[in-house]
Amino acid sequence: MDALLHTSRREFLKTSGAGALVVGFTLPVPKRAEAAGVFQPSAYLRITPDNRVTVIVGSSEMGQGVLTAIPMLVAEELDADWSTVRVEQAPVSEAFNNPMFGMQATGGSTTVRAHWEPLRKAGAAAREMLVAAAAERWKVDASTLRTDKGQVVGAGGKKASYGSLAEAAAKQKAPASPKLKDTKDFKLLGKSLKRLDTPAKVNGTAKFGIDAQVPGMLVAVMARAPQPGAKAVRFDEAKAKAVKGVQQVIRIDSGVAVLASGYWAAKKGRDALDVQWDLGANAGLSSDKVSAMLVDSAGNANAVARDDGNVRD
Structure with a gap:
């Protein structure tokens, strides 16, 4: 030490x-x-x-x-x-x-x-x-x-x-x-x-990250893609903006973000989006299928996880 x-x-x-x-x-x-x-x-x-x-x-x-x-x-x-x-x-x-x-x-x-x-x-x-x-x-x-x-x-x-x-x-x-x-x-x-x-923490005076405030700050809550690779193809932006306090709705790679004057407004706006997702190539993916793939791969004695370099050098 x-x-x-x-x-x-x-x-x-x-x-x-x-x-x-x-x-x-x-x-x-x-x-x-x-x-x-x-x-x-x-x-x-x-x-x-x-x-x-x-x-x-x-x-x-x-x-x-x-x-x-x-x-x-x-x-x-x-x-x-x-x-x-x-x-x-x-x-x-x-x-x-x-x-x-x-x-x-x-x-x-x-x-x-x-x-x-x-x-x-x-x-x-x-x-x-x-x-x-x-x-x-x-x-x-x-x-x-x-x-x-x-x-x-x-x-x-x-x-x-x-x-x-x-x-x-x-x-x-x-x-x-x-x-x-x-x-x-x-x-x-x-x-x-x-x-x-x-x-x-007991009396509520403790400050956490969510308590941070700066002038003009907005809070974002995301509607996240339900699985890797999924894309939002449709969502009701007007319905989200109808929630008091919601300022903006933004499509992002992994879902849709709702920006509002506070957390509760942002959450309610997110919940109102009614997002329709395109699951793409992973449409049939599930936890059970992932577990089954892992079990099958573990039983393959010749499976190669990675092959880099030359052991002789």
């Missing part, structure tokens, strides 16, 4: 401050975050004076749990209080490229593997900077301090929350080689935690 995902200090960590501590490990700057007034918006970690720890995730959540798994990587090394951790979906930016792909993509069960080291380092570096800030404030050696659930703890039970240290921590020098925990000391990783994205 270390050999595959070795990341230099410059690549994984940049800091800046002014009331908020922001730690990340990539340099490109997404303009959307700039507009929000957040320093170093390419960062994956943001700690604000209200003690909120926000982890920005560049991977797509498709039910596999990355909007919780990635924050767990950061929060573990940060020694964050899980109840204060929040997650944000990152914008499109090179800043959030998958380290294994070199592009912002999600797949191949790579998200946790690819971010295992760099995001843990981001959390560990932030923790060391918070400790340094507390040591400076209390005029003690940093080695005498420890962290626990979003606080730096000193002798005699003295405590300072991460939020109260955010501005000072942002002014600390970033550690060249932040120390990572031994796996036996993990408090969050390997545990079953409540998913961070569940509340938004």
Whole structure:
């Protein structure tokens, strides 16, 4: 893992401050975050004076749990209080490229593997900077301090929350080689935690692809060909356009598309098309026939699936 995902200090960590501590490990700057007034918006970690720890995730959540798994990587090394951790979906930016792909993509069960080291380092570096800030404030050696659930703890039970240290921590020098925990000391990783994205999915505030809106946008619903090679020879365009909200009906290679002001209008327009199909050469094709062909072919010992090249060369 270390050999595959070795990341230099410059690549994984940049800091800046002014009331908020922001730690990340990539340099490109997404303009959307700039507009929000957040320093170093390419960062994956943001700690604000209200003690909120926000982890920005560049991977797509498709039910596999990355909007919780990635924050767990950061929060573990940060020694964050899980109840204060929040997650944000990152914008499109090179800043959030998958380290294994070199592009912002999600797949191949790579998200946790690819971010295992760099995001843990981001959390560990932030923790060391918070400790340094507390040591400076209390005029003690940093080695005498420890962290626990979003606080730096000193002798005699003295405590300072991460939020109260955010501005000072942002002014600390970033550690060249932040120390990572031994796996036996993990408090969050390997545990079953409540998913961070569940509340938004339950109360309806979560945004999905179908929720995206841009000015003048139309939604398309297709009447798809019932089988490969089939073509639409007739359809009732007038009836589809009679549905309120339907703007356009387009014949395409694999069927007919209805464009409307919203999904429901597009669906009702599609349902009104009454498409007549020419099934062509595959008119008699069925699942049973395909299964029978496969069984027959499997019993042919001399069947050749592919014949390329020359084995002698």
